[in-house]
Amino acid sequence: MDPSGSNSRMQPPAETLARHGISPTAQRIRIADVMLARPQHLSADQVLAAVNASAQPVSKATVYNTLNLFCRKGLLREVIVDPARVFYDSTPEPHHHFYDIDTGELQDIPADEVAFSRLPPLPEGTDTDSVEVVIRVRSR
Amino acid sequence: MDPSGSNSRMQPPAETLARHGISPTAQRIRIADVMLARPQHLSADQVLAAVNASAQPVSKATVYNTLNLFCRKGLLREVIVDPARVFYDSTPEPHHHFYDIDTGELQDIPADEVAFSRLPPLPEGTDTDSVEVVIRVRSR
DNA sequence: CTGTGTGCAAAGCTTTTGCACTACT
Protein backbone atom coordinates (compact mmCIF):
# COMPACT_ATOMS: atom_id res chain seq x y z
CA MET A 1 0.00 0.00 0.00
CA ASP A 2 0.87 3.63 -0.24
CA PRO A 3 -0.16 5.33 2.98
CA SER A 4 0.76 8.77 1.66
CA GLY A 5 -1.05 8.89 -1.64
CA SER A 6 -4.33 7.09 -1.20
CA ASN A 7 -7.72 8.60 -0.62
CA SER A 8 -8.99 5.45 0.98
CA ARG A 9 -7.46 6.56 4.26
CA MET A 10 -10.26 9.03 4.69
CA GLN A 11 -8.19 12.03 5.62
CA PRO A 12 -9.54 15.56 5.58
CA PRO A 13 -9.94 16.51 1.94
CA ALA A 14 -7.96 19.70 2.41
CA GLU A 15 -4.91 17.68 3.43
CA THR A 16 -5.37 15.25 0.60
CA LEU A 17 -5.47 18.13 -1.85
CA ALA A 18 -2.42 19.78 -0.35
CA ARG A 19 -0.52 16.51 -0.46
CA HIS A 20 -1.19 16.38 -4.20
CA GLY A 21 -0.03 19.92 -4.78
CA ILE A 22 -3.50 21.41 -5.14
CA SER A 23 -4.39 24.58 -3.28
CA PRO A 24 -7.44 23.70 -1.25
CA THR A 25 -10.12 26.23 -2.10
CA ALA A 26 -13.65 25.98 -0.81
CA GLN A 27 -15.05 24.67 -4.11
CA ARG A 28 -12.30 22.11 -4.55
CA ILE A 29 -12.86 20.83 -1.04
CA ARG A 30 -16.56 20.48 -1.69
CA ILE A 31 -15.91 18.55 -4.88
CA ALA A 32 -13.29 16.41 -3.16
CA ASP A 33 -15.81 15.69 -0.38
CA VAL A 34 -18.22 14.28 -2.93
CA MET A 35 -15.71 12.35 -5.00
CA LEU A 36 -13.45 10.97 -2.30
CA ALA A 37 -16.08 9.95 0.25
CA ARG A 38 -15.81 6.37 -0.94
CA PRO A 39 -14.78 4.36 -4.00
CA GLN A 40 -17.21 5.40 -6.70
CA HIS A 41 -17.70 6.41 -10.30
CA LEU A 42 -19.45 9.66 -11.07
CA SER A 43 -19.98 11.64 -14.23
CA ALA A 44 -19.28 15.35 -14.18
CA ASP A 45 -23.00 15.90 -14.18
CA GLN A 46 -23.53 13.73 -11.14
CA VAL A 47 -20.76 15.54 -9.29
CA LEU A 48 -22.35 18.87 -10.18
CA ALA A 49 -25.71 17.69 -8.89
CA ALA A 50 -24.28 16.25 -5.69
CA VAL A 51 -22.23 19.33 -4.90
CA ASN A 52 -25.09 21.67 -5.56
CA ALA A 53 -27.50 19.62 -3.49
CA SER A 54 -25.43 19.39 -0.34
CA ALA A 55 -24.03 22.91 -0.11
CA GLN A 56 -23.62 26.22 -1.86
CA PRO A 57 -23.60 25.73 -5.61
CA VAL A 58 -20.45 25.39 -7.67
CA SER A 59 -20.54 26.33 -11.33
CA LYS A 60 -20.45 23.74 -14.06
CA ALA A 61 -17.22 25.11 -15.46
CA THR A 62 -15.53 24.85 -12.09
CA VAL A 63 -16.66 21.25 -11.70
CA TYR A 64 -15.20 20.33 -15.07
CA ASN A 65 -12.00 22.27 -14.47
CA THR A 66 -11.59 20.78 -11.02
CA LEU A 67 -12.22 17.19 -12.08
CA ASN A 68 -9.65 17.57 -14.84
CA LEU A 69 -7.22 19.10 -12.39
CA PHE A 70 -7.72 16.21 -9.96
CA CYS A 71 -7.04 13.74 -12.77
CA ARG A 72 -3.86 15.53 -13.82
CA LYS A 73 -2.70 15.48 -10.22
CA GLY A 74 -3.40 11.78 -9.82
CA LEU A 75 -6.24 12.12 -7.34
CA LEU A 76 -8.83 10.70 -9.72
CA ARG A 77 -8.89 8.62 -12.87
CA GLU A 78 -11.00 8.96 -15.97
CA VAL A 79 -12.91 5.87 -17.02
CA ILE A 80 -13.88 5.78 -20.68
CA VAL A 81 -16.54 3.16 -21.32
CA ASP A 82 -19.53 5.19 -22.39
CA PRO A 83 -19.38 7.29 -25.54
CA ALA A 84 -21.77 9.81 -24.01
CA ARG A 85 -19.78 10.83 -20.96
CA VAL A 86 -16.62 10.38 -18.93
CA PHE A 87 -16.75 8.80 -15.50
CA TYR A 88 -14.41 9.92 -12.76
CA ASP A 89 -13.15 7.16 -10.54
CA SER A 90 -12.17 7.93 -6.97
CA THR A 91 -9.80 4.98 -6.94
CA PRO A 92 -6.70 6.20 -8.75
CA GLU A 93 -4.74 2.97 -8.30
CA PRO A 94 -4.75 0.65 -11.31
CA HIS A 95 -7.74 -1.68 -11.41
CA HIS A 96 -10.41 -2.93 -13.76
CA HIS A 97 -14.13 -2.52 -14.33
CA PHE A 98 -17.44 -4.17 -14.92
CA TYR A 99 -19.71 -2.06 -17.05
CA ASP A 100 -23.39 -2.85 -17.20
CA ILE A 101 -24.45 -1.80 -20.67
CA ASP A 102 -28.11 -1.86 -19.68
CA THR A 103 -27.99 0.23 -16.53
CA GLY A 104 -24.81 2.18 -17.26
CA GLU A 105 -23.45 1.12 -13.88
CA LEU A 106 -19.73 0.84 -13.36
CA GLN A 107 -18.17 -1.48 -10.78
CA ASP A 108 -14.58 -1.89 -9.68
CA ILE A 109 -12.57 -5.05 -10.13
CA PRO A 110 -9.55 -5.05 -7.83
CA ALA A 111 -6.29 -5.41 -9.72
CA ASP A 112 -5.52 -8.74 -8.11
CA GLU A 113 -8.70 -10.35 -9.37
CA VAL A 114 -7.38 -10.26 -12.90
CA ALA A 115 -4.21 -11.99 -13.96
CA PHE A 116 -2.77 -12.57 -17.42
CA SER A 117 -1.08 -15.71 -18.58
CA ARG A 118 -0.31 -14.09 -21.89
CA LEU A 119 0.19 -10.52 -23.10
CA PRO A 120 1.39 -9.25 -26.47
CA PRO A 121 4.68 -7.42 -26.95
CA LEU A 122 4.33 -3.63 -27.04
CA PRO A 123 4.46 -1.83 -30.38
CA GLU A 124 7.92 -0.56 -31.36
CA GLY A 125 9.00 2.55 -29.50
CA THR A 126 6.25 2.62 -26.91
CA ASP A 127 6.00 2.18 -23.16
CA THR A 128 3.02 0.91 -21.24
CA ASP A 129 0.90 3.54 -19.57
CA SER A 130 -1.82 1.26 -18.27
CA VAL A 131 -3.51 -2.07 -18.89
CA GLU A 132 -7.23 -1.90 -18.39
CA VAL A 133 -9.79 -4.64 -18.61
CA VAL A 134 -13.44 -3.78 -19.15
CA ILE A 135 -15.95 -6.59 -18.76
CA ARG A 136 -19.20 -5.48 -20.32
CA VAL A 137 -22.20 -7.27 -18.87
CA ARG A 138 -25.95 -7.23 -19.40
CA SER A 139 -28.49 -7.49 -16.65
CA ARG A 140 -30.17 -10.89 -16.91
CA MET B 1 -12.70 -18.99 -37.94
CA ASP B 2 -16.07 -18.04 -39.32
CA PRO B 3 -15.98 -18.14 -43.10
CA SER B 4 -19.53 -16.85 -43.43
CA GLY B 5 -19.50 -13.78 -41.25
CA SER B 6 -16.14 -12.13 -41.64
CA ASN B 7 -15.27 -9.15 -43.72
CA SER B 8 -11.68 -10.26 -44.00
CA ARG B 9 -12.66 -12.48 -46.88
CA MET B 10 -12.80 -9.42 -49.08
CA GLN B 11 -16.10 -10.13 -50.75
CA PRO B 12 -18.04 -7.52 -52.68
CA PRO B 13 -19.43 -5.08 -50.13
CA ALA B 14 -22.95 -5.44 -51.49
CA GLU B 15 -22.92 -9.13 -50.70
CA THR B 16 -21.48 -8.57 -47.26
CA LEU B 17 -24.25 -6.09 -46.54
CA ALA B 18 -26.93 -8.41 -47.83
CA ARG B 19 -25.55 -11.26 -45.75
CA HIS B 20 -25.98 -9.10 -42.67
CA GLY B 21 -29.53 -8.15 -43.51
CA ILE B 22 -28.73 -4.66 -44.74
CA SER B 23 -30.19 -3.45 -47.99
CA PRO B 24 -27.21 -2.39 -50.07
CA THR B 25 -27.83 1.17 -51.16
CA ALA B 26 -25.23 3.22 -52.98
CA GLN B 27 -24.23 5.22 -49.89
CA ARG B 28 -23.96 2.16 -47.70
CA ILE B 29 -21.78 0.45 -50.25
CA ARG B 30 -19.51 3.46 -50.44
CA ILE B 31 -19.20 3.57 -46.66
CA ALA B 32 -18.65 -0.20 -46.52
CA ASP B 33 -15.93 0.17 -49.16
CA VAL B 34 -14.06 2.57 -46.93
CA MET B 35 -14.56 0.72 -43.66
CA LEU B 36 -14.16 -2.86 -44.79
CA ALA B 37 -11.22 -2.43 -47.13
CA ARG B 38 -8.91 -3.69 -44.40
CA PRO B 39 -8.74 -4.01 -40.61
CA GLN B 40 -8.77 -0.44 -39.36
CA HIS B 41 -10.14 2.03 -36.86
CA LEU B 42 -11.80 5.17 -38.12
CA SER B 43 -13.80 7.91 -36.48
CA ALA B 44 -17.07 8.99 -38.06
CA ASP B 45 -15.29 12.12 -39.20
CA GLN B 46 -12.57 10.16 -40.94
CA VAL B 47 -15.13 7.99 -42.68
CA LEU B 48 -16.97 11.07 -43.83
CA ALA B 49 -13.78 12.58 -45.20
CA ALA B 50 -12.71 9.38 -46.93
CA VAL B 51 -16.09 8.78 -48.54
CA ASN B 52 -16.39 12.33 -49.74
CA ALA B 53 -12.88 12.35 -51.16
CA SER B 54 -13.15 9.21 -53.26
CA ALA B 55 -16.61 9.60 -54.76
CA GLN B 56 -19.86 11.52 -54.67
CA PRO B 57 -20.39 12.98 -51.22
CA VAL B 58 -22.48 11.34 -48.53
CA SER B 59 -24.06 13.47 -45.86
CA LYS B 60 -22.80 13.56 -42.32
CA ALA B 61 -26.10 12.28 -40.96
CA THR B 62 -26.05 9.31 -43.30
CA VAL B 63 -22.51 8.42 -42.27
CA TYR B 64 -23.50 8.41 -38.60
CA ASN B 65 -26.71 6.53 -39.23
CA THR B 66 -24.96 3.99 -41.40
CA LEU B 67 -22.09 3.38 -38.99
CA ASN B 68 -24.58 2.82 -36.18
CA LEU B 69 -26.58 0.50 -38.39
CA PHE B 70 -23.46 -1.50 -39.26
CA CYS B 71 -22.66 -1.83 -35.56
CA ARG B 72 -26.16 -3.01 -34.71
CA LYS B 73 -25.92 -5.56 -37.49
CA GLY B 74 -22.58 -6.86 -36.29
CA LEU B 75 -20.58 -5.63 -39.24
CA LEU B 76 -18.52 -3.18 -37.21
CA ARG B 77 -17.67 -2.63 -33.58
CA GLU B 78 -17.45 0.58 -31.60
CA VAL B 79 -14.22 1.16 -29.75
CA ILE B 80 -14.47 3.52 -26.82
CA VAL B 81 -11.04 4.66 -25.71
CA ASP B 82 -11.05 8.36 -26.45
CA PRO B 83 -13.49 10.65 -24.68
CA ALA B 84 -13.59 12.91 -27.71
CA ARG B 85 -14.92 10.44 -30.28
CA VAL B 86 -15.93 6.91 -31.05
CA PHE B 87 -13.80 4.73 -33.31
CA TYR B 88 -15.39 2.17 -35.58
CA ASP B 89 -13.45 -1.04 -35.90
CA SER B 90 -13.73 -3.08 -39.08
CA THR B 91 -12.89 -6.24 -37.18
CA PRO B 92 -16.12 -7.26 -35.46
CA GLU B 93 -14.68 -10.40 -33.90
CA PRO B 94 -13.66 -10.06 -30.24
CA HIS B 95 -10.13 -8.79 -29.80
CA HIS B 96 -8.16 -6.20 -27.86
CA HIS B 97 -6.40 -2.92 -28.48
CA PHE B 98 -3.31 -0.86 -28.01
CA TYR B 99 -4.12 2.82 -27.71
CA ASP B 100 -1.33 5.35 -28.10
CA ILE B 101 -2.36 8.22 -25.86
CA ASP B 102 0.10 10.56 -27.56
CA THR B 103 -0.82 9.98 -31.18
CA GLY B 104 -4.38 8.73 -30.69
CA GLU B 105 -3.55 5.67 -32.77
CA LEU B 106 -5.42 2.46 -32.19
CA GLN B 107 -3.94 -0.96 -32.95
CA ASP B 108 -5.49 -4.39 -32.85
CA ILE B 109 -4.37 -7.16 -30.55
CA PRO B 110 -5.62 -10.54 -31.79
CA ALA B 111 -7.73 -12.33 -29.21
CA ASP B 112 -5.24 -15.17 -28.90
CA GLU B 113 -2.42 -12.87 -27.84
CA VAL B 114 -4.14 -12.23 -24.55
CA ALA B 115 -4.97 -14.95 -22.08
CA PHE B 116 -6.22 -14.73 -18.52
CA SER B 117 -5.09 -16.91 -15.67
CA ARG B 118 -7.62 -15.28 -13.41
CA LEU B 119 -10.92 -13.47 -13.86
CA PRO B 120 -13.42 -12.28 -11.27
CA PRO B 121 -16.92 -13.74 -10.90
CA LEU B 122 -19.62 -11.74 -12.63
CA PRO B 123 -21.89 -9.51 -10.57
CA GLU B 124 -25.16 -11.14 -9.50
CA GLY B 125 -27.74 -11.41 -12.22
CA THR B 126 -25.53 -10.44 -15.14
CA ASP B 127 -24.15 -12.17 -18.21
CA THR B 128 -20.93 -11.34 -20.00
CA ASP B 129 -21.28 -9.28 -23.14
CA SER B 130 -17.59 -8.81 -23.88
CA VAL B 131 -14.19 -8.75 -22.23
CA GLU B 132 -11.96 -6.05 -23.64
CA VAL B 133 -8.40 -5.22 -22.81
CA VAL B 134 -7.01 -1.81 -23.62
CA ILE B 135 -3.29 -1.33 -23.27
CA ARG B 136 -2.58 2.37 -23.21
CA VAL B 137 0.92 3.20 -24.36
CA ARG B 138 3.00 6.34 -24.83
CA SER B 139 5.38 6.93 -27.68
CA ARG B 140 8.90 6.83 -26.29
C1' DC C 1 -0.63 44.77 -5.64
C1' DT C 2 -0.22 40.57 -7.93
C1' DG C 3 -1.72 36.22 -9.13
C1' DT C 4 -4.63 32.38 -8.74
C1' DG C 5 -9.29 30.57 -8.71
C1' DT C 6 -14.25 31.08 -9.75
C1' DG C 7 -18.48 32.00 -12.24
C1' DC C 8 -21.09 32.78 -16.10
C1' DA C 9 -22.10 32.63 -20.69
C1' DA C 10 -20.78 31.55 -25.07
C1' DA C 11 -18.51 28.62 -28.17
C1' DG C 12 -16.94 23.99 -29.89
C1' DC C 13 -17.45 19.18 -31.00
C1' DT C 14 -19.48 15.07 -31.82
C1' DT C 15 -23.67 12.84 -32.48
C1' DT C 16 -28.82 12.62 -33.00
C1' DT C 17 -33.32 13.98 -34.71
C1' DG C 18 -37.17 15.76 -37.80
C1' DC C 19 -38.90 16.29 -42.04
C1' DA C 20 -39.17 16.62 -46.83
C1' DC C 21 -37.39 14.38 -51.04
C1' DT C 22 -35.95 10.32 -53.71
C1' DA C 23 -35.87 5.77 -55.21
C1' DC C 24 -36.85 1.52 -55.38
C1' DT C 25 -40.91 -2.42 -54.98
Place this chain on the structure above:
DNA sequence: AGTAGTGCAAAAGCTTTGCACACAG
Protein backbone atom coordinates in the same frame (compact mmCIF):
# COMPACT_ATOMS: atom_id res chain seq x y z
C1' DA D 1 -48.91 3.85 -54.17
C1' DG D 2 -46.08 2.55 -50.52
C1' DT D 3 -42.04 1.76 -48.01
C1' DA D 4 -37.32 2.43 -46.92
C1' DG D 5 -33.26 5.33 -47.31
C1' DT D 6 -31.07 9.90 -47.83
C1' DG D 7 -29.88 14.71 -47.11
C1' DC D 8 -29.98 18.86 -44.91
C1' DA D 9 -30.34 21.69 -41.17
C1' DA D 10 -31.35 22.22 -36.67
C1' DA D 11 -31.12 20.48 -32.08
C1' DA D 12 -29.08 18.19 -28.31
C1' DG D 13 -25.73 16.60 -25.42
C1' DC D 14 -21.04 17.04 -23.03
C1' DT D 15 -16.98 19.71 -22.41
C1' DT D 16 -13.92 23.75 -23.00
C1' DT D 17 -12.81 28.62 -23.31
C1' DG D 18 -12.71 33.74 -22.48
C1' DC D 19 -13.12 37.26 -19.65
C1' DA D 20 -14.44 39.88 -15.60
C1' DC D 21 -14.76 39.60 -10.71
C1' DA D 22 -13.33 37.84 -6.01
C1' DC D 23 -10.05 36.49 -2.95
C1' DA D 24 -5.61 35.34 -0.83
C1' DG D 25 -0.71 36.18 -0.18
